[in-house]
Amino acid sequence: MATGVMTALVGLVTLLTVLTLAWMLSLRRRDASIADVCWGLGFVLLAWVYCLLSPSLTRRSWLVASLITLWGARLSVHIFRRNHGKGEDPRYQTMRAAHGRAFWWRSLFTVFWLQGALLWCVALPLLVAVRATQPVALTAVDGLGVVLFAVGFGFEVVGDYQLERFTTQPENRGRVLDTGLWRYTRHPNYFGDATLWWGIYAMAASTPGGWTTFLSPALMLLLLMRVSGATLLEDGLKASKPGYRAYITRTPAFFPWFPRAPR
Numbered sequence: 001m002a003t004g005v006m007t008a009l010v011g012l013v014t015l016l017t018v019l020t021l022a023w024m025l026s027l028r029r030r031d032a033s034i035a036d037v038c039w040g041l042g043f044v045l046l047a048w049v050y051c052l053l054s055p056s057l058t059r060r061s062w063l064v065a066s067l068i069t070l071w072g073a074r075l076s077v078h079i080f081r082r083n084h085g086k087g088e089d090p091r092y093q094t095m096r097a098a099h100g101r102a103f104w105w106r107s108l109f110t111v112f113w114l115q116g117a118l119l120w121c122v123a124l125p126l127l128v129a130v131r132a133t134q135p136v137a138l139t140a141v142d143g144l145g146v147v148l149f150a151v152g153f154g155f156e157v158v159g160d161y162q163l164e165r166f167t168t169q170p171e172n173r174g175r176v177l178d179t180g181l182w183r184y185t186r187h188p189n190y191f192g193d194a195t196l197w198w199g200i201y202a203m204a205a206s207t208p209g210g211w212t213t214f215l216s217p218a219l220m221l222l223l224l225m226r227v228s229g230a231t232l233l234e235d236g237l238k239a240s241k242p243g244y245r246a247y248i249t250r251t252p253a254f255f256p257w258f259p260r261a262p263r
Helices: 004-029 034-053 059-083 090-122 124-131 140-167 188-205 215-227 230-240 244-250
Strands: none
Touching: 004 034, 004 090, 004 124, 034 059, 034 090, 034 124, 059 124, 059 140, 059 188, 090 124, 090 215, 124 188, 124 215, 140 188, 188 215, 215 230, 230 244
């Protein structure tokens, strides 16, 4: 069986190969938003590649792979349903305009392969948790990981559902969702995403040396809070929704807490 390093490299090559095929489809459809649909499924792919190449599988291996499959498949289906029939995401339209006629080949590196590299880095705790043979039995730290995953998954699913229901009602056009989970955090789905990856990290940390992968969930947290997640989204919301600035003043940005009283 492959070593840990070899398994990781096989996972990376497999992932980039699949993303290259997705890139080719995006050229045909002239829609780089396909990359967003691939995000969750990319983790599912890595989980089962790592299982296939592992010397033996424990209860932890099956548990982690199953949780990732549940999360990744749900996320990709949600993004596909959300984007279907709406054309290319404005973020990619902006990139397409900036790169001009060169966007078709640059998008392979700046969209699909970049996403693949980030995805692979975030998934390192997944590699460790799947391949570890010790301890054989699940531990209290594994239990903590499952709890964190469940909390995060709940925030993500409920937050997405509440937002989808809100945006499909015509009378809410231009309004800000500030009820349900969105009353306590401006980004319950992003908070949930970050939390569940700390849960996966906890399950990796329950194995010898697994704690060293802490930079992976930290990278996911950084991406969601400062790079491609909350910050980028809010720049557009401030301009498109008149009440969003007031919403910012009373609602915690990321970590849930009670709303502040209006000034």
